[in-house]
Amino acid sequence: xxxxxxxxxxxxxxxxxxxxxxxxxxxxxxxxxxxxxxxxxxxxxxxxxxxxxxxxxxxxxxxxxxxxxxxxxxxxxxxxxxxxxxxxxxxxxxxxxxxxxxxxxxxxxxxxxxxxxxxxxxxxxxxxxxxxxxxxxxxxxxxxxxxxxxxxxxxxxxxxxxxxxxxxxxxxxxxxxxxxxxxxxxxxxxxxxxxxxxxxxxxxxxxxxxxxxxxxxxxxxxxxxxxxxxxxxxxxxxxxxxxxxxxxxxxxxxxxxxxxxxxxxxxxxxxxxxxxxxxxxxxxxxxxxxxxxxxxxxxxxxxxxxxxxxxxxxxxxxxxxxxxxxxxxxxxxxxxxxxxxxxxxxxxxxxxxxxxxxxxxxxxxxxxxxxxxxxxxxxxxxxxxxxxxxxxxxxxxxxxxxxxxxxxxxxxxxxxxxxxxxxxxxxxxxxxxxxxxxxxxxxxxxxxxxxxxxxxxxxxxxxxxxxxxxxxxxxxxxxxxxxxxxxxxxxxxxxxxxxxxxxxxxxxxxxxxxxxxxxxxxxxxxxxxxxxxxxxxxxxxxxxxxxxxxxxxxxxxxxxxxxxxxxxxxxxxxxxxxxxxxxxxxxxxxxxxxxxxxxxxxxxxxxxxxxxxxxxxxxxxxxxxxxxxxxxxxxxxxxxxxxxxxxxxxxxxxxxxxxxxxxxxxxxxxxxxxxxxxxxxxxxxxxxxxxxxxxxxxxxxxxxxxxxxxxxxxxxxxxxxxxxxxxxxxxxxxxxxxxxxxxxxxxxxxxxxxxxxxxxxxxxxxxxxx
Amino acid sequence: xxxxxxxxxxxxxxxxxxxxxxxxxxxxxxxxxxxxxxxxxxxxxxxxxxxxxxxxxxxxxxxxxxxxxxxxxxxxxxxxxxxxxxxxxxxxxxxxxxxxxxxxxxxxxxxxxxxxxxxxxxxxxxxxxxxxxxxxxxxxxxxxxxxxxxxxxxxxxxxxxxxxxxxxxxxxxxxxxxxxxxxx
Numbered sequence: 001x002x003x004x005x006x007x008x009x010x011x012x013x014x015x016x017x018x019x020x021x022x023x024x025x026x027x028x029x030x031x032x033x034x035x036x037x038x039x040x041x042x043x044x045x046x047x048x049x050x051x052x053x054x055x056x057x058x059x060x061x062x063x064x065x066x067x068x069x070x071x072x073x074x075x076x077x078x079x080x081x082x083x084x085x086x087x088x089x090x091x092x093x094x095x096x097x098x099x100x101x102x103x104x105x106x107x108x109x110x111x112x113x114x115x116x117x118x119x120x121x122x123x124x125x126x127x128x129x130x131x132x133x134x135x136x137x138x139x140x141x142x143x144x145x146x147x148x149x150x151x152x153x154x155x156x157x158x159x160x161x162x163x164x165x166x167x168x169x170x171x172x173x174x175x176x177x178x179x180x181x182x183x184x185x186x187x188x189x190x191x192x193x194x195x196x197x198x199x200x201x202x203x204x205x206x207x208x209x210x211x212x213x214x215x216x217x218x219x220x221x222x223x224x225x226x227x228x229x230x231x232x233x234x235x236x237x238x239x240x241x242x243x244x245x246x247x248x249x250x251x252x253x254x255x256x257x258x259x260x261x262x263x264x265x266x267x268x269x270x271x272x273x274x275x276x277x278x279x280x281x282x283x284x285x286x287x288x289x290x291x292x293x294x295x296x297x298x299x300x301x302x303x304x305x306x307x308x309x310x311x312x313x314x315x316x317x318x319x320x321x322x323x324x325x326x327x328x329x330x331x332x333x334x335x336x337x338x339x340x341x342x343x344x345x346x347x348x349x350x351x352x353x354x355x356x357x358x359x360x361x362x363x364x365x366x367x368x369x370x371x372x373x374x375x376x377x378x379x380x381x382x383x384x385x386x387x388x389x390x391x392x393x394x395x396x397x398x399x400x401x402x403x404x405x406x407x408x409x410x411x412x413x414x415x416x417x418x419x420x421x422x423x424x425x426x427x428x429x430x431x432x433x434x435x436x437x438x439x440x441x442x443x444x445x446x447x448x449x450x451x452x453x454x455x456x457x458x459x460x461x462x463x464x465x466x467x468x469x470x471x472x473x474x475x476x477x478x479x480x481x482x483x484x485x486x487x488x489x490x491x492x493x494x495x496x497x498x499x500x501x502x503x504x505x506x507x508x509x510x511x512x513x514x515x516x517x518x519x520x521x522x523x524x525x526x527x528x529x530x531x532x533x534x535x536x537x538x539x540x541x542x543x544x545x546x547x548x549x550x551x552x553x554x555x556x557x558x559x560x561x562x563x564x565x566x567x568x569x570x571x572x573x574x575x576x577x578x579x580x581x582x583x584x585x586x587x588x589x590x591x592x593x594x595x596x597x598x599x600x601x602x603x604x605x606x607x608x609x610x611x612x613x614x615x616x617x618x619x620x621x622x623x624x625x626x627x628x629x630x631x632x633x634x635x636x637x638x639x640x641x642x643x644x645x646x647x648x649x650x651x652x653x654x655x656x657x658x659x660x661x662x663x664x665x666x667x668x669x670x671x672x673x674x675x676x677x678x679x680x681x682x683x684x685x686x687x688x689x690x691x692x693x694x695x696x697x698x699x700x701x702x703x704x705x706x707x708x709x710x711x712x713x714x715x716x717x718x719x720x721x722x723x724x725x726x727x728x729x730x731x732x733x734x735x736x737x738x739x740x741x742x743x744x745x746x747x748x749x750x751x752x753x754x755x756x757x758x759x760x761x762x763x764x765x766x767x768x769x770x
Numbered sequence: 771x772x773x774x775x776x777x778x779x780x781x782x783x784x785x786x787x788x789x790x791x792x793x794x795x796x797x798x799x800x801x802x803x804x805x806x807x808x809x810x811x812x813x814x815x816x817x818x819x820x821x822x823x824x825x826x827x828x829x830x831x832x833x834x835x836x837x838x839x840x841x842x843x844x845x846x847x848x849x850x851x852x853x854x855x856x857x858x859x860x861x862x863x864x865x866x867x868x869x870x871x872x873x874x875x876x877x878x879x880x881x882x883x884x885x886x887x888x889x890x891x892x893x894x895x896x897x898x899x900x901x902x903x904x905x906x907x908x909x910x911x912x913x914x915x916x917x918x919x920x921x922x923x924x925x926x927x928x929x930x931x932x933x934x935x936x937x938x939x940x941x942x943x944x945x946x947x948x949x950x951x952x953x954x
Binding site: 356407489615628629631632636640641644645648650651653701 | 771785787789829834835839840841843848854883900917919
């Protein structure tokens with residue numbers, strides 16, 4: 001029995017009372033929603049002859065187990081299965097099992113018919129949530145196997161996807177990277193981070209030694225400026241009575257040494273950390289470039305940019321600023337506290353008694369501050385978003401004379417920012433002094449008791465002064481310590497996010513020993529290609545075609561039909577799920593990325609031009625191209641004339657902050673880029689869509705000469721673009737219902753015919769005969 | 771047949787760049803105005819002469835190679851052809867064209883920067899030019915108004931579109947360099 005989900009024993013015994021033995025069950029899986037949209041367990045069970053759906057409610061017997069425990073100790077679980085529904089179908093009558101996606105849920109449907117003549121009816125087998133889609137999909141797959149062959153042969157690949165952490169049973173946030181944030185070993189992260197610092201062992205050791213020295217220094221300074229000064233120099237009984245110069249020299253000397261120490265550590269650590277951050281950024285950027293396209297479509301690029309930049313920066317500050325002060329402060333405080341207890345245990349006790357309260361107070365303040373800061377951040381962000389939104393869309397605002405409305409909208413947002421600013425500063429002004437009161441209370445107690453001791457002669461005045469100074473030295477860094485906890489957590493998160501990028505595995509992997517493709521002819525074959533970006537949602541479904549070398553192929557279809565996906569698959573930005581794609585008879589999986597991209601150039605609907613000159617942008621495809629080749633390519637692409645109208649011609653800077661080219665101009669520049677590449681296979685993905693028809697014709701005329709001896713794949717929804725195609729592929733809903741020449745397809749009176757009529761009629765309406 | 775021939779040559783005009791040299795073009799100059807006489811095989815294959823009273827020059831790669839790939843434009847700024855290499859032309863023509871290019875691409879050079887003051891998004895410059903001393907101009911959005919040809923060669927574009935050239939920022943004196951370092 002293949003259990004896609006583990007069936008409870010209770011259910012098995014219930015089934016046996018209905019005459020279904022566990023041996024006869026071939027396949028079972030679980031879905032999770034009832035038709036009334038209540039969560040329940042629907043067991044899909046298939047035997048050789050029957051399809052059964054048992055719905056029920058599972059009651060867990062040990063009630064007080066956490067989900068994690070349940071996952072870890074399934075043997076402890078006993079459940080009572082209360083049946084609430086039972087559907088039975090003879091397997092020969094059901095066919096076409098299908099997981100139909102709804103907006104959030106899905107449903108598993110089938111067609112039931114008694115015999116061949118019967119038109120049949122649809123049956124709803126079960127509703128299911130997104131979490132059960134995988135199970136349901138697999139059930140459909142293996143159910144079809146049973147129908148065909150009467151048995152199941154499990155495919156290992158379907159079951160090796162671990163999506164739960166084996167330690168705690170929580171789901172991995174990213175199934176490609178098996179790291180559970182809950183069980184994440186923080187020590188391990190720090191260790192990996194430490195790896196980046198390892199190069200600088202010697203410098204780090206130096207820093208550490210100097211830090212120890214400087215904390216010793218900061219501990220003895222108060223002794224000289226207070227205890228020693230009053231007891232040994234000012235008091236007539238002191239050993240160095242009257243020798244003020246001595247103490248001045250000592251005080252100034254220690255100060256200077258201290259400053260020098262901190263300068264040295266500062267310099268060294270800034271250098272190390274900057275280098276480490278540089279290494280980090282470099283590693284991360286190269287990891288990013290290595291990743292497949294799906295990684296980027298899976299998350300926001302803006303987010304990625306922040307990740308690399310701000311995370312590296314926050315790591316930098318943590319190590320430069322945070323960690324150093326932390327180490328110094330901890331060492332200093334330990335030494336001071338010990339000294340205080342040695343000097344006078346009672347006073348030490350008194351002065352530290354308010355410390356826990358003090359720390360607790362600071363913690364409260366910081367928690368509240370965090371909230372206020374977050375609030376202010378979000379209101380600021382929303383104000384800024386609105387501002388940039390309105391300023392970019394100022395043409396629309398003016399066109400609809402919405403200035404007043406926008407002003408009042410902005411007022412509202414800006415008022416909220418002002419309010420948040422106010423409450424933040426108000427809070428800060430009273431919160432900190434209140435906590436500091438605790439410190440004063442401690443201070444006063446020490447003065448009172450210490451003063452009394454002085455009077456009694458148990459304590460010298462100098463010792464008391466030293467004591468008070470020490471006490472303040474203990475309290476002072478507490479703010480920092482509390483903040484340090486947050487700071488450390490932030491840094492850890494940053495490191496973790498960066499490691500996430502570094503550990504991400506590219507989905508499209510180049511073969512280790514690719515087959516070289518020296519003389520590419522340009523034959524392209526798609527064989528039963530299936531592809532989906534998201535599971536269970538096929539974008540390309542069983543597409544097969546052959547393009548002979550040097551032919552021009554047009555791909556037609558509605559928007560979103562999957563036309564561009566075909567191009568993405570050919571240049572292997574994604575891998576097919578099923579079937580294969582061949583170039584010159586070689587599977588693209590066996591070719592090197594370099595060979596694929598050397599021989600295929602793509603001009604896509606989204607043209608991206610980099611910052612730099614137009615010349616740089618055109619030469620991006622082939623940096624060794626001569627100036628004359630650039631001119632020729634631009635001329636063919638119809639870009640030369642508009643470029644020469646610019647004052648600096650090809651040396652014109654474009655990109656962020658500089659001259660912006662229009663959509664059509666950008667497309668022409670990117671066509672020039674592709675032409676310069678001189679590829680064997682040229683893909684034009686709506687490459688001329690942003691141009692007027694006349695310019696398009698002109699460029700097409702030019703391209704036609706270019707497309708000789710070159711396989712060209714043109715993707716367009718404007719049929720006039722495809723006039724020159726030898727053959728046309730019609731794509732609809734990921735399938736390829738029609739393939740042939742223009743005339744063949746017209747004769748077929750199918751989808752292409754309809755599209756053609758539609759566009760021709762549209763032209764007729766405005767008085768043009770197509 | 772004749773029609774397809776025309777179509778082909780019409781397409782040629784669109785797709786191919788026509789290069790001008792001493793064999794098919796004669797430039798002349800009168801009072802600083804450039805005129806051109808070209809010969810070109812017409813549809814029947816015979817040479818056809820065409821005269822342009824006024825032509826303009828525009829360099830395709832003005833910084834990388836100012837004397838190569840120069841576009842010759844007619845009065846409607848339509849390209850007649852390109853000059854591949856100025857030095858391949860006759861001495862006389864070279865002199866004419868160099869003169870015209872010099873006039874077209876003239877930008878005063880900055881010898882010394884006296885002061886740069888930034889106020890509210892504008893910067894106010896006082897410089898010594900090669901042809902004027904203590905000259906002042908105003909630049910908006912300074913960073914983006916620095917046209918960086920390479921890491922040394924810089925043009926500063928002022929609010930009126932005037933260009934001021936610094937052939938080498940490294941060659942400037944220390945004090946001048948410090949004043950613009952921020953914008954480089």
